[in-house]
Amino acid sequence: MSGTSADGIDAVLADLDGSSADLQWRVQSHTHVDFQPELRAEILAACTPAGSSVDRLCRLNFAFGEALAAAVATAAAEAGIALRQIDLVGSHGQTVWHDVADSGRVNATLQIGEPAVIAERTGVPVVADFRVADVAAGGQGAPLVPFADYILFRDPHKYRAVQNIGGIANVTLLTPGCAPGEVIAFDSGPGNMVIDALVAQMTDGRAAFDRDGQIAASGRVDGAWLEDLLDQPYFRRQPPKTTGRELFGFAYAQEFWAQGATRKLAPADIVATATALSAQSIADALRHPAPGRAAAEPDELILGGGGAHNRTLVRMIGAQLEHTRIMQHEDFGIAAQAKEAFAFAILAYCAWRGEPNNLPSVTGARRPVVMGKVVRP
Secondary structure (H helix, E strand, O other), X not given: OOOOOOOXXXXXXXXXEOOHHHOEEEEEEEEEEEOOHHHHHHHHHHOOOOOOOHHHXXXXXXXXXXXXXXXXXXXXXXHOOOHHHOOOEEEOOEXXXXXOOOOOOOOEEEEEOOHHHHHHHHXXXXXXXXXXXXXXXOOOOOOOOHHHHHHHHOOOOOOEEEEEEOOEEEEEEEXXXXXXXXXXXXXXXXXXXXXXHHHHHHOOOOOOOOHHHHHHHHOOOOHHHHHHHOOOHHHHOOOOOOOOHHHHOHHHHHHHHHHHHHOOXXXXXXXXXXXXXXXXXXXXXXXXOOOOOOOOOOOEEEEEOHHHHOHHHHHHHHHHOOOOEEEEHHHHOOOHHHHHHHHHHHHHHHHHHOOOOOOHHHHOOOOOOOOOEEEOO
């Protein structure tokens, strides 16, 4: 899969057996393939209404399918196996638009990366285009990873929060011994997306992200501005809720940079304040997740995604949650960058078996559905 950061393709090779109720699993390997600059530019352009066109998007759909197929081949080669030994490919693809917030319009979502191309190039059946089935059933089509979180991380005695920090930050809340219908999960707001865009702005594109949070660590957070930023209505909306580039994308980052300049902040201060915005919105979402839910810090917070490597961001989150043990996906045998791709391997596996793989309590769908379209070679 490729996430909202659009920095490349993550692929995992995994062994799966059993049903979703008693899944036996093992992650064999993880591969990351960086995008060629031209392909990344096309993807980012496709994520803006003015940046693409029907013909351009159509070509990108097939070009990205070729990139996904190549990533499957690379993952197999690095693991030392032949493509014919793979039983199934699950492909999330790349979300280019996700519009489910305005009740006055028809909900819609679009993921590209033509699965027929993947099937043709690999000779392996493909399950893809997961989100649309949930949207058709009245859901938000996101977040979908909580289904895997429930399978992998629920505990009979501990209250766990599984926090992914990709371009967008999303969290899954698993109370002790919870049932599927008791899972709460949602997008808390920006993760790396705004930080990445600001770093690209201040370095004239020489850097795509704040490595280890070094830039933010050298800056000063503007506390008054942070309070204003936290007044964004999305942070006050109640779950189920999802967001993406349509709210916290390029236009938001441009305005963020302009506001910082107006406040006469140094570039590092702007990045530090954006990092604090991600940290504070994540912590606030954990403490006050939903109406009627008592405010409580989780026993354990399991961090994943690229933001888990941003030491300044992690430190800021930890300062807000003093009673919570902060852990990483690696503590459970899953590389942080592999987690989301592995989650879609689980979703694809369940779809192939005909098992529902959404959580209506999370997405707002009317009923459990089998998400994913099967394409055979």
